[in-house]
Amino acid sequence: MQTPHGSVETPAFMPVGTQGAVKGVTHRDLDDLGAQIILGNTYHLFLRPGDGLIARAGGLHKFIGWDRPILTDSGGYQIFSLADRRRVSEDGAEFQSHLDGSRHLLTPERATDVQAQLGSDIAMVLDECIATPADDTAARAAMERSVRWAGRARRRLLQLRGDDPDPAVTVTNPGQAQFGIIQGGVHHALRTESVQATVEIGFEAYAIGGLSVGEPPEVTYDLVGHTAPQLPEDRPRYLMGSGMPDDLIECVARGVDLFDCVLPTRNARNGQLLTRTGPIAIRNTRYAEDPAPPDPGCGCYTCRHFSRAYLRHLYVAREMAAATLNTLHNLYFYLDTMRAVRKAIMSGTFDKLRSEFHQTFSRRSQH
Amino acid sequence: MQTPHGSVETPAFMPVGTQGAVKGVTHRDLDDLGAQIILGNTYHLFLRPGDGLIARAGGLHKFIGWDRPILTDSGGYQIFSLADRRRVSEDGAEFQSHLDGSRHLLTPERATDVQAQLGSDIAMVLDECIATPADDTAARAAMERSVRWAGRARRRLLQLRGDDPDPAVTVTNPGQAQFGIIQGGVHHALRTESVQATVEIGFEAYAIGGLSVGEPPEVTYDLVGHTAPQLPEDRPRYLMGSGMPDDLIECVARGVDLFDCVLPTRNARNGQLLTRTGPIAIRNTRYAEDPAPPDPGCGCYTCRHFSRAYLRHLYVAREMAAATLNTLHNLYFYLDTMRAVRKAIMSGTFDKLRSEFHQTFSRRSQH
Numbered sequence: 001m002q003t004p005h006g007s008v009e010t011p012a013f014m015p016v017g018t019q020g021a022v023k024g025v026t027h028r029d030l031d032d033l034g035a036q037i038i039l040g041n042t043y044h045l046f047l048r049p050g051d052g053l054i055a056r057a058g059g060l061h062k063f064i065g066w067d068r069p070i071l072t073d074s075g076g077y078q079i080f081s082l083a084d085r086r087r088v089s090e091d092g093a094e095f096q097s098h099l100d101g102s103r104h105l106l107t108p109e110r111a112t113d114v115q116a117q118l119g120s121d122i123a124m125v126l127d128e129c130i131a132t133p134a135d136d137t138a139a140r141a142a143m144e145r146s147v148r149w150a151g152r153a154r155r156r157l158l159q160l161r162g163d164d165p166d167p168a169v170t171v172t173n174p175g176q177a178q179f180g181i182i183q184g185g186v187h188h189a190l191r192t193e194s195v196q197a198t199v200e201i202g203f204e205a206y207a208i209g210g211l212s213v214g215e216p217p218e219v220t221y222d223l224v225g226h227t228a229p230q231l232p233e234d235r236p237r238y239l240m241g242s243g244m245p246d247d248l249i250e251c252v253a254r255g256v257d258l259f260d261c262v263l264p265t266r267n268a269r270n271g272q273l274l275t276r277t278g279p280i281a282i283r284n285t286r287y288a289e290d291p292a293p294p295d296p297g298c299g300c301y302t303c304r305h306f307s308r309a310y311l312r313h314l315y316v317a318r319e320m321a322a323a324t325l326n327t328l329h330n331l332y333f334y335l336d337t338m339r340a341v342r343k344a345i346m347s348g349t350f351d352k353l354r355s356e357f358h359q360t361f362s363r364r365s366q367h
Numbered sequence: 368m369q370t371p372h373g374s375v376e377t378p379a380f381m382p383v384g385t386q387g388a389v390k391g392v393t394h395r396d397l398d399d400l401g402a403q404i405i406l407g408n409t410y411h412l413f414l415r416p417g418d419g420l421i422a423r424a425g426g427l428h429k430f431i432g433w434d435r436p437i438l439t440d441s442g443g444y445q446i447f448s449l450a451d452r453r454r455v456s457e458d459g460a461e462f463q464s465h466l467d468g469s470r471h472l473l474t475p476e477r478a479t480d481v482q483a484q485l486g487s488d489i490a491m492v493l494d495e496c497i498a499t500p501a502d503d504t505a506a507r508a509a510m511e512r513s514v515r516w517a518g519r520a521r522r523r524l525l526q527l528r529g530d531d532p533d534p535a536v537t538v539t540n541p542g543q544a545q546f547g548i549i550q551g552g553v554h555h556a557l558r559t560e561s562v563q564a565t566v567e568i569g570f571e572a573y574a575i576g577g578l579s580v581g582e583p584p585e586v587t588y589d590l591v592g593h594t595a596p597q598l599p600e601d602r603p604r605y606l607m608g609s610g611m612p613d614d615l616i617e618c619v620a621r622g623v624d625l626f627d628c629v630l631p632t633r634n635a636r637n638g639q640l641l642t643r644t645g646p647i648a649i650r651n652t653r654y655a656e657d658p659a660p661p662d663p664g665c666g667c668y669t670c671r672h673f674s675r676a677y678l679r680h681l682y683v684a685r686e687m688a689a690a691t692l693n694t695l696h697n698l699y700f701y702l703d704t705m706r707a708v709r710k711a712i713m714s715g716t717f718d719k720l721r722s723e724f725h726q727t728f729s730r731r732s733q734h
Binding site: 019020021022023024025026027028044048049053056057063064065288289291301305306307309310313314316317319320321323324325 | 386387388389390391392393394395411415416420423424430431432655656658668672673674676677680681683684686687688690691692
């Protein structure tokens with residue numbers, strides 16, 4: 001995948017840098033880990049420090065000192081999951097900041113403007129997120145509104161790119177791509193309709209939204225297997241917010257190219273470390289004197305230098321190094337898995353990797 | 368200075384790794400920064416995870432995965448500053464853990480045993496710390512008790528080193544050195560007596576304790592200037608718990624070789640960054656759109672890559688990266704200052720460096 005800040009090998013996992021930083025690590029760590037692209041959250045950056053300030057600094061890349069690709073979401077998901085007192089109308093989503101209660105309106109156009117000011121390499125359209133499970137009527141209404149919003153977002157971007165841009169909006173990355181988002185809940189027919197209508201509008205590429213929101217993995221896999229193959233073959237397909245390592249493997253098998261998820265970083269801060277056989281909870285007493293690294297087969301900095309006993313001590317003692325070392329390990333696990341997946345695809349051995357992965361990995365905690 | 372885990376160029380600054388980790392950074396960062404020795408706190412490690420567990424892991428170096436020199440304090444200072452309900456008698460210091468209220472007795476012998484089990488390269492004797500300012504009577508009593516305790520600690524170490532060690536104590540670093548500590552408050556005569564009595568007992572080297580505890584800098588400098596020159600010239604002299612960068616320069620001028628201090632790391636977590644002209648408080652609104660690095664003349668990772676505006680955002684947003692990037696900078700400032708000091712001493716230009724440093728540096732916050 002080509003972007004104004006360089007290319008990304010796919011399938012790729014994007015670490016989440018919510019407020020312009022991936023929690024627990026520095027950009028240098030991300031470089032060392034081989035992260036080729038990170039994700040920033042428009043909702044957070046819009047509220048603090050603000051897209052205007054970031055635009056005046058020359059855009060998000062310059063502001064945060066990261067010169068590789070960045071994808072920003074639209075802010076919609078956080079409005080539905082984090083903001084206070086949200087009210088959604090055809091115009092857009094009104095909400096109160098979870099930080100200071102200030103009131104804001106995010107429309108499809110405004111979400112496009114904010115991301116134009118941030119200057120991410122990939123911007124997402126604002127879509128309507130709804131609680132799941134939703135009945136067919138609610139899912140249809142949200143899907144159809146998302147399509148209308150997608151159209152408005154696209155028109156706005158084309159205006160910003162064109163001869164009559166808005167002087168109030170500083171486009172800090174003229175090569176920014178915009179991805180449409182497929183909605184439709186767990187309903188196959190709605191997903192198909194959403195694909196057709198969204199592809200008809202025409203975006204640089206497309207994402208599958210509204211999944212990985214608590215439904216069982218088989219439901220995710222089924223809907224991804226239904227939706228991804230309908231999306232243009234020559235464009236990257238992005239499954240938003242997913243998932244555990246086995247989810248990534250299964251969704252790659254169904255045609256997905258891009259993933260993002262807070263699990264490796266958030267779980268690291270909660271003391272959950274991934275291994276080839278599954279996650280372990282490092283606070284467990286059984287690790288108090290365990291001299292083995294978290295995952296004996298792992299080549300990350302943490303596993304090459306530190307024991308479970310030390311990592312447990314750091315976690316129990318609430319040392320910052322616990323979060324850092326655990327995050328380094330979990331991100332390495334994700335990024336290294338994706339490296340192995342890419343290599344296997346190139347050499348025609350992906351099916352073998354997929355079956356071997358499932359033979360050893362269990363998403364249930366190991367102890 | 369030679370130790371079982373390699374040599375240390377002096378004068379040296381030792382970052383404080385209280386619980387077996389320097390807050391905000393990883394060992395790899397410390398390597399990159401050029402830290403040649405770190406300090407561990409016996410009080411904390413004794414309570415959690417315990418010197419027994421660390422001894423079974425092969426000692427502190429193995430347990431924490433750090434193979435360069437480590438100095439451990441005796442635990443005395445934390446008993447006086449952190450523990451609950453302490454009671455000091457000739458036998459030792461009884462206290463309750465600040466973690467769980469459990470009761471413990473730390474005697475000069477026990478402090479020696481604990482550090483023998485930790486296996487640091489340099490162990491400190493248990494001394495009696497008192498509140499300052501103390502009158503001559505209280506200061507004399509504490510100094511004389513510290514001398515008696517130093518004698519007991521030395522006898523215990525020689526026993527552990529000798530033919531009749533205690534089978535209950537695992538000596539994990541047979542080459543461990545033990546430093547005596549000079550006390551005597553702000554009283555010149557008491558300091559001199561303490562030097563004579565402590566040197567008479569005979570240790571590998573000596574530290575100046577009981578300073579940097581809130582007295583004005585001129586008082587510190589005066590007492591260091593009085594005490595340090597009386598200590599053996601062929602042994603490193605360690606000023607415990609000091610200080611700001613200008614303190615280090617002034618005390619090097621008075622003959623000190625080793626320093627430790629929590630200020631660079633603690634202040635970093637509180638958003639205070641050191642510059643050639645003095646500390647700045649990064650949360651200040653004036654930095655909200657400041658594209659300059661914290662210290663334009665600095666070569667650290669933080670200054671080479673990030674702006675004050677970004678660091679302020681990270682601090683205000685309470686991102687972990689704020690603590691990490693600020694700590695990297697402040698430690699670099701200390702370690703780089705000590706590198707410059709060593710170089711100046713070798714080339715005979717220390718007086719010039721000292722006067723230039725004071726011309727630009729003010730310990731008062733710059734804004």
